Amino acid sequence: MDGIGIIIVLIVRAGIGAWIGNNRQIGNIWGAVLGLFLGIIGWIIAACSKKNNTPMFTDAHGGDNK
Numbered sequence: 001m002d003g004i005g006i007i008i009v010l011i012v013r014a015g016i017g018a019w020i021g022n023n024r025q026i027g028n029i030w031g032a033v034l035g036l037f038l039g040i041i042g043w044i045i046a047a048c049s050k051k052n053n054t055p056m057f058t059d060a061h062g063g064d065n066k
Contacts, residue, residue, distance in 0.1 A: 010036055013035045013036055013039055013042075014032040014033075014035050014036040015032070015035075016035055016043060017031040017032045017033070017034050017035015017036065017042050017043055017046055018031050018032035018035065019031075020035070020043055020046040020047050021034075021046040021049065023051060023052055023053060024046060024047075024049040024050065024051055024052060025049050025050045025051075025052060026045070026046050026049035030046070031046040034046055
């Protein structure tokens with residue numbers, strides 16, 4: 001029973017990492033890998049990754065500010 005419990009914990013750790021990295025540059029796969037092997041530290045690394053959907057602001061004046 002111990003082996004099954006360890007596998008379940010590893011799957012949950014990887015799932016949380018993938019969920020955190022979902023909308024970030026690190027992505028699902030790397031978030032899952034980091035969460036699987038590093039646990040909480042991997043989650044922190046994934047959470048610190050830059051978001052994909054960060055809005056880019058443009059100059060509404062067309063660049064000529066006279």
